[in-house]
Amino acid sequence: MKSFPKSGLFQARMTADDGGAVVSQYLGVDMSQEVLLGDEAIGLGAIDAGISGVYAYPGTPSTEIFEFVDRRTKKAGDVHAFWSTNEKVAYEEALGMSWAGRRALVCMKHVGLNVAADAFMNSAVTGTNGGLVLAVADDPGMHSSQNEQDSRYYAQFALIPCLEPKDQQECYEMMFEAFQLSEDLQVPVMIRLVTRIAHSRSAVTTRERRPQNPLRPAKDIHKWTLLPSNARVQYAHLAGKQPEFLRLSEESSHNELKLRGKRGVITCGITENYLLENLPEDHEFSMLSLRQYPIPTEKVRKLVDHVEEILVVEDGYPLVESSLRGLFGLDGVRVRGRLSGELPRTGELNPDLVRQGLGLGERSSAHDPSEEIAKRPPMLCKGCPHDDSFKALTAALSEFEEPQVFSDIGCYTLAALPPLEAIHSCVAMGASIGMAAGAAHAGYHPAVCAIGDSTFAHGGIPPLLSAVQQNIAITVLVLDNDTVGMTGTQRSMATGSTLDRIIEGSGVDPEHIRIIEPLPRKHEENVQVFREELHYKGPSVIIARRPCIEAIKHGVH
Amino acid sequence: MEKNIILAGVGGQGILSVAYVLDNAALDAGYHFKQAEVHGMSQRGGAVQSNLRYADHPIHSDLIPRGEADLILAVEPLEVMRYWHYLKPEGWVVSSAIPYVNIPDYPEMEKLLGELSAFPNIILVDSARLARAAGNMRSQNMVVIGAASILLDFTPEQLLKHVEGLFARKGEKIVAVNRKAFELGRRAAEFFRSLVTSGIDNGQALQLSSALVPESLDALQAPGWADTLKARPEVLEEIAAAGEKVSAGDFARFRA
Known part of the structure; x- marks a missing residue:
């Protein structure tokens, strides 16, 4: 066969400058084909289902959903698209868009939903106004994650419907259904993806874009005000909807x-x-x-x-x-x-x-290499500022016995691996600061933590405030590379002077807010700065400021 | 008809660009296709692979099962080893012979090339030398796709159209470099295979095709070289001593 199904009327094409998305040329009917990642199919499905806003914090394997919607709607400017500070903020912004009667897509990786869980769980109780769809990308196998939690449990927990596409076409189609379900049932609806569909491409047949909803703010105030007296009513209402959700599942062509x-x-x-x-x-x-x-x-x-x-x-x-x-x-x-x-x-x-x-025999293959193959783990780029930051930190810490450094989630987590082996924890977004404080409470010194600028904005501000209020002796290294590096150089919410002012505003003594430039030639003076602050018996922050070289290379920001 | 291809390399070597070219050629030909790729952490200098499948029928799995790959197309030789068990018994390997050493325990090169060369269905190319001749070391991925093109279901023009599409944004010069890298890769592969079918082993075929002037490689000259090489194995050292100046057409000069 040499012609595409659907009679060869289609000519789909991926365009290089659209990062693999496609411009389609279609002859005659209101339908066309594009080559899309599963993530991109979710994004296009949401656009065509008539969203007015997309909300997200970057996180593999979900990042490309937001990026696609942003890229595709930028010119027309008719869909609100701006990265959020964290997943909870993203979820709440999406809920506000829903409250106003318009459709919103909020996307995150599975562990991001832990951050958004407060708003997410309660939004099932308030219910929605405009359609609200949560696309959450799980990462079985932990290609790029700390755990492999299954978001379907969250859907079950929140008592809301969940759709789980099997291919890219269904990613697209299900967005229409998800928004329809959300508006019919007045609850948020979850779309659950896994890495392997999020990051796999195929041809997707698309259809005509639906108009967006007009501004139509919610009027039923009691529903949105979860005082216990209202919340009890709302929760009973949500419980009462369950037989309907079950009936829809029974009748669904997806089952x-x-x-x-x-x-x-x-x-x-x-x-x-x-x-x-x-x-x-x-x-x-x-x-x-x-x-x-x-x-x-x-x-x-x-x-x-x-x-x-x-x-x-x-x-x-x-x-x-x-x-x-x-x-x-x-x-x-x-x-x-x-x-x-x-x-x-x-x-x-x-x-x-x-x-x-299934109990079927293994397929034979051409060759089984005789020895174990040398692993090739990811590593920091050549010339990465984090490399210089950690070299200086490690040198300053060498006067202490077996020093450990709490760290966080980002490119710099790679500093745990050889050759640097400079950090000793990675748990959750922002956790490095709280854990350093807890260790300091226990008498551990020096309690040092390292966190990136975007992770600091995401989850590092509350624990820093706590540490300052307690005047606890911790040394916080903020690696300000002006971007979200690991997920592909997205916008950071707290970098440069914004970051400085947040830290000043948190109440850290200005004398103990130190800014260094992590460069090989400044190694000695940077080591000296670290030494001084490691001996200070209060909260101090060292900002290592130099832009990500990937971001420079790609000319972002 | 169904073709399963594993694209392998190291983060930054341009595996996704290779996928782009093949995806679009498959699409043009009207095939169904799925192409799974790696984003995120691994792209930072780690091992990167993509599973590309196209067929004249709908494809189920985004991932290629063990023993079902028709081709491993690798921009780095160690990366072939990582996915070799995915290859069908009668499948093919097309790989760069140039190591990307960013780990301390990278295997001994001689041993690695030995294991690769012992596999009959393999084409090895000196992607670095060919890319340099094309004008840019970053075009090694296009060298390898050019080399693999002699096994693919697409004509060079069907593929080159998308090589152009991929680089159009970066200007005519970059397009020309990548076109040339593709063409040099294709010719090197033809020359390599012609040597092998004339009775030269894979290891020697790689050595010889790596030693001759890249632009001069021509499969028609390969049987002549094969005869020369069989009669006088020391010819490889003589060429090495002569530097890069030996062309494919010069085989007669080394005969006696």
Whole structure:
């Protein structure tokens, strides 16, 4: 075959200057095709579903959603797109847009939802006005994350519907449905992605863009004011909607049940592809493909009644598997999956692991290298300012016995690896400062922490305020490289003079706010600055200021 | 028809640019395709791969299963090793022979090239030398895609169209450099394969094609070189001693 499906009327093209997005030339009908990452398909789906705003904090593998919407709507300027300080702020801004009657997309990585959880959980109780969709990208296998938590639990926790696309086309389509569901049901709706769909490209057929909503602020004040008396009413209201959510799941075309033989498989989202990759078309497995939650109990019941065993394939936590298994298992049906050991308990799934789970033999390959292959971990770029900052810090710390440095999340986390091995913790956005304070409370000295400018803006300000109020002896190194480096040089909210003024405003003694330029030729004087501040018995901040070389190279900001 | 290609290299070597060219050629040809790539942390000098699949039927998995890759296209030789078990028994490897050493435990080069050369279905190119001849060391990725083009389902022009599209924004000069890198890579691969089919082993074929003037590589001259090399293996050292000035057409000069 040499012509595209849909009769060759399409000519899709990725344009290099649109970062892989596409300009389509379509002849005649209101439909066209683009080559998109899963993330970009989410972004375009949201634009075409009529959003008025997109909100996000950068985080792999979700970053490209916001970036696509921003890039695509910049010229027309008809969609609000500006990075938020953190995920909670992003979520609240999106909720405000919804309150005003317009549609909003808010996107983040899975651990970002922990930050936004307060607003997220309560927004299910308030409910929405304009459509509100949360696109959250999980990272099974932790390609670029601290854990592999499964956001479907959050949807279940908040009692809201969740959609889980299996491919790029569904990423696009589901945005229309998600906004419709949100407006019909008056709750936020979650779209759950995994890395492998977020960062994979394919051709996507698009449709006509829907008009945006007019400004139509919410009028039902009690609903939005979660005083206990109102919140009880709202929570009961949310609980009362659950049968409707379940009915929609049962009727959803995304939850496909195909009864065949006595062996059953339940797939969730992308894992349907890993299953089908291993099966001939005329296979004998009974299949339930789940892509809309809550779990459709009737469809699951039909499968359970039909088969003798069920393999549950989830790229994430065993949410469906543990629901199915309950505390004591299912009578007469063996449930297999991550909990039973047929699939690995942790990590990302792939076609090979699913093949193993099905009990099929390993495919033969051309060559198995005889020895273990040298790993090639990521590292700081040549000439990176962080390199000079940590060299100076490490030199200054050498007078102490086995000094440890609390650190945070960003490119500088790579300083944990050889050759620098200069930092000794990485837990959560902003955690370095609070942990250093706690260690200082315990009598640890010197309590040193290192945090980037954007991470400081995101989550570092509250713990610094606390430390200053307590006048605790901590040394905070703020690595101000003027950008969010790790995710691709996005805008930082607190860099340069803005950062300086925030730190001054927090109450740190101006004599102990030191600014250094991390350069090899300034090594000695920088070491001296660190030495002085390490001996100070109060909160001090050293700002290491030099722009990210990647950002300079790409001419951003 | 289904083709599965693993693109491999180190962050910064331009793997996603290779993917861009192949994606668009597949799209032009009307194929279904999926292409999974790596963003984020690994792009900072780490091992980077992309799984590219195209077919005349819908594709299920974004990831290529073990033993299902038709081709590993690598801009760095160690990176072939990392994904070799994904290759079909009858699959092909096209790789740069130039190491990117940014780790302390990089294997011994001789051993690495030995293991690669022992594999029959391989094409090795000196991407650094060819890219330099094209005018820019950063064009090594285009050298490798040019080399792989002799195995792909697309004509050079179908691919070059997107090489141009990729670099158009950077000006005509950069476009010309990358076009040339592609063409030198393709010719080096043809020359390499012609030597091998004339009875020269992969290791020697790499040595010889790396020693001759890049622009002069011509598959038609390869059988002549093969005969020379079989008769006088020391010819490789003689060429090395002569520097870069030996052209593919000069084989007769080294015969006796």
